[in-house]
């Protein structure tokens with residue numbers, strides 16, 4: 001037995017002493033597919049080749065070499081990232097990643113065939129696809145408004161775009177045999193204090209209702225709506241706030257998207273899950289990490305990530321949640337950024353799956369909060385890493401920092417050669 005195997009054997013016994021079956025936890029984690037966001041690979045640039053700068057109050061900073069410049073490069077980079085992440089996972093695409101061979105296709109005219117390369121690749125590699133209409137980096141979003149714009153023509157363009165995207169989502173879902181979650185996030189908002197907070201929200205409700213008017217089989221496409229507190233340049237007012245979409249999702253039976261970077265700095269989505277699951281069937285997560293004014297740092301294994309995972313497991317919500325990642329860091333190797341965030345999300349889930357909930361609940365239910373705290377704090381000393389390493393080993397992916405080796409090799413051979 002080598003060191004890692006020995007460590008796992010000992011860890012297994014330590015967990016078993018608390019009634020925790022590590023093999024069952026590993027088998028459970030195996031069932032969880034995460035949706036990896038394509039946009040980390042090219043700094044949210046997209047493939048439309050219209051030369052539009054990133055807009056919508058989101059921004060990437062950094063100029064680390066190796067940004068993917070076309071679909072083939074992006075897919076090659078994604079392949080490497082997936083090879084470092086245990087299990088098979090989904091891909092989350094934006095409409096701006098259409099491949100139209102140099103022809104500029106208006107976004108309201110996008111069709112499934114503009115994504116055929118993605119569909120072929122996804123089918124070949126076994127990735128389910130999730131999708132997003134792109135309401136930014138576009139001249140018709142230059143006012144800072146899209147679905148809630150005062151101009152009916154602008155609203156109509158974006159309504160048609162979102163309708164087209166639901167059809168594309170459904171086509172992916174049908175082809176791949178797994179429903180696409182199509183997520184609507186719009187940047188609409190104001191830098192300074194508005195006079196009228198109501199009218200744009202009334203317009204947004206109407207636009208969304210028009211988008212969702214046609215029923216689509218949930219076996220092919222599921223609709224989600226994503227709120228935000230503020231963005232760069234929309235500091236004073238965001239039309240699609242939390243209350244707005246919470247009400248919309250509940251009243252219309254849509255999925256609610258909770259992005260962990262979209263709330264006040266001390267406000268956490270882990271505390272929202274048990275409330276929202278009482279009122280919506282399913283939730284889409286955008287796992288991210290807010291740092292001061294930025295909502296999109298690479299996901300680290302921090303307290304909030306662990307808390308989110310705990311809530312999903314303890315509340316038995318894993319079959320009602322779609323876990324997507326959403327961040328973009330252009331200051332480090334982008335493949336590492338993907339792998340680190342994905343692996344961390346899996347680690348947090350595994351930690352939660354290894355918790356002896358019965359034991360922990362018994363202290364709480366007895367009102368013994370001293371023992372509850374004592375137990376939870378000493379539980380941190382458990383040999384979690386040995387169980388995680390076992391998961392990596394059985395999936396044939398690198399253990400620990402060995403993950404960096406193939407990334408460094410690829411950086412030297414491929415990424416450093418990109419202009």
Ligand code: RNT
Nearest residue numbers: 039058132185228259326
């Ligand atoms: C922006 C939202 C949104 C985007 C992606 C690119 O704040 O989080 O989800 O990050 O759609």
Ligand code: ZN
Nearest residue numbers: 226259286326
């Ligand atoms: Zn998001």
